[in-house]
Amino acid sequence: MRCRKCGTTAVINMRHHKLALCGEHYVEWVLAQTDRAIEKYKMFTRDERVLVAVSGGKDSLALWDVLLRLGYQADGLYIGLGINDPLPYSDASLEKTRKFLEFSIQYSVFRTGDDTQHATRITHPSTPLRSAQDASRFTPTLHVIDIAQTYGKTIPEIARAKMRGQGRPCAACGLTKRYVMNRLALDKGYAVLATGHNLDDEIAVLFQNTLRWQTGYLARQAPVLPASREGLVKKVKPFCRMYERETATYALVRGIDYIYDECPHAGGNLTNFYKTLLNQLETESPGAKLSFYLEFLRARGEGAFEQFNRVEELHACEVCGQPTSAPGRCAFCRMWDVSRVVE
Amino acid sequence: MQITFRDKQYETKPNITARDALKKIGLDPESVLVVVNGKLVTDDVVLREGDEVKLVAVVSGGRET
Numbered sequence: 001m002r003c004r005k006c007g008t009t010a011v012i013n014m015r016h017h018k019l020a021l022c023g024e025h026y027v028e029w030v031l032a033q034t035d036r037a038i039e040k041y042k043m044f045t046r047d048e049r050v051l052v053a054v055s056g057g058k059d060s061l062a063l064w065d066v067l068l069r070l071g072y073q074a075d076g077l078y079i080g081l082g083i084n085d086p087l088p089y090s091d092a093s094l095e096k097t098r099k100f101l102e103f104s105i106q107y108s109v110f111r112t113g114d115d116t117q118h119a120t121r122i123t124h125p126s127t128p129l130r131s132a133q134d135a136s137r138f139t140p141t142l143h144v145i146d147i148a149q150t151y152g153k154t155i156p157e158i159a160r161a162k163m164r165g166q167g168r169p170c171a172a173c174g175l176t177k178r179y180v181m182n183r184l185a186l187d188k189g190y191a192v193l194a195t196g197h198n199l200d201d202e203i204a205v206l207f208q209n210t211l212r213w214q215t216g217y218l219a220r221q222a223p224v225l226p227a228s229r230e231g232l233v234k235k236v237k238p239f240c241r242m243y244e245r246e247t248a249t250y251a252l253v254r255g256i257d258y259i260y261d262e263c264p265h266a267g268g269n270l271t272n273f274y275k276t277l278l279n280q281l282e283t284e285s286p287g288a289k290l291s292f293y294l295e296f297l298r299a300r301g302e303g304a305f306e307q308f309n310r311v312e313e314l315h316a317c318e319v320c321g322q323p324t325s326a327p328g329r330c331a332f333c334r335m336w337d338v339s340r341v342v343e
Numbered sequence: 344m345q346i347t348f349r350d351k352q353y354e355t356k357p358n359i360t361a362r363d364a365l366k367k368i369g370l371d372p373e374s375v376l377v378v379v380n381g382k383l384v385t386d387d388v389v390l391r392e393g394d395e396v397k398l399v400a401v402v403s404g405g406r407e408t
């Protein structure tokens with residue numbers, strides 16, 4: 001198959017877009033598509049600071065790469081979960097993330113002024129930054145928060161302590177990550193928190209919520225979750241229209257070394273089962289995944305779920321001040337048994 | 344002809360497209376990327392005897408929320 005733009009050998013054929021592209025033109029396409037989504041859904045601007053939640057996986061590293069190449073002020077946040085048994089999943093993820101950052105700083109992004117350290121380095125020739133001419137070039141920062149160092153236990157340890165060995169630690173993990181991401185984004189003054197969710201992630205959740213007619217969840221699923229109240233950061237998903245095979249392809253084409261192994265606790269989970277089902281559907285009917293998502297957004301935009309979008313009353317957690325649905329301590333402070341604010 | 348996927352080896356006959364090879368070994372073409380001799384290719388590529396074929400799972404990595 002040939003690239004539609006230049007006629008050389010294609011690396012990807014996107015049946016749902018009837019578009020095959022070579023590596024170079026594919027990267028260009030991903031940058032343009034992402035920028036279009038950022039603008040369309042009013043996610044953030046080049047004047048705003050963006051915090052990207054990075055896991056060392058393909059989606060988050062690809063997202064960080066794309067945002068930096070588009071000239072956004074995107075820093076990273078890595079949360080060390082301490083999942084290192086039986087394999088050093090967390091340690092390896094951090095390692096990949098650090099390597100990615102080194103590579104980025106070396107080849108693509110700089111800033112003058114307070115940080116002249118990188119200013120003399122040479123821009124990667126294949127990395128045209130939209131704001132490359134700007135006086136203030138940007139050097140990305142990686143924030144690393146180690147859960148065990150900060151809160152005293154790893155994720156598997158807290159899950160074991162709180163759930164008495166019942167089920168996977170994913171609930172404890174999700175709660176902790178959401179909390180830590182939100183808090184760091186607010187504390188450091190970021191305008192938005194960006195996550196690497198791709199279209200397959202979004203429709204797996206959408207499918208699950210549709211099967212159960214979880215109208216409240218359906219009402220709240222969107223590319224942008226506004227900072228609806230004080231204490232909650234705005235959350236955005238710039239890859240929400242990008243198929244998972246597209247983000248994987250981008251990572252491969254760009255030579256991003258990402259963590260290939262799944263989190264050892266994710267095996268056999270429902271989300272992956274739904275992804276498999278939806279991919280089978282896509283194979284038989286190219287574009288089915290994209291239209292499932294876009295038509296949902298259209299219906300939602302027309303107010304189909306509006307009546308289910310209840311604004312619940314929130315209280316400030318008596319320990320950390322974060323919004324919580326019940327008075328007293330928030331779910332995070334209860335789980336971690338926090339009685340004073342941890343810095 | 345050998346195809347490698349997640350440290351496992353699969354055997355198929357050569358001179359068929361990657362897409363047909365995937366279907367033969369029971370994989371959904373939507374869920375893997377095909378790398379032939381170190382290069383990412385589209386799945387209409389015909390696999391030849393002696394090609395080094397590796398598959399990359401599309402779903403991997405940690406989720407962010």
Ligand SMILES: [Zn+2]
Nearest residue numbers: 003006022025
């Ligand atoms: Zn091309």
Ligand SMILES: [Zn+2]
Nearest residue numbers: 317320330333
């Ligand atoms: Zn709290």
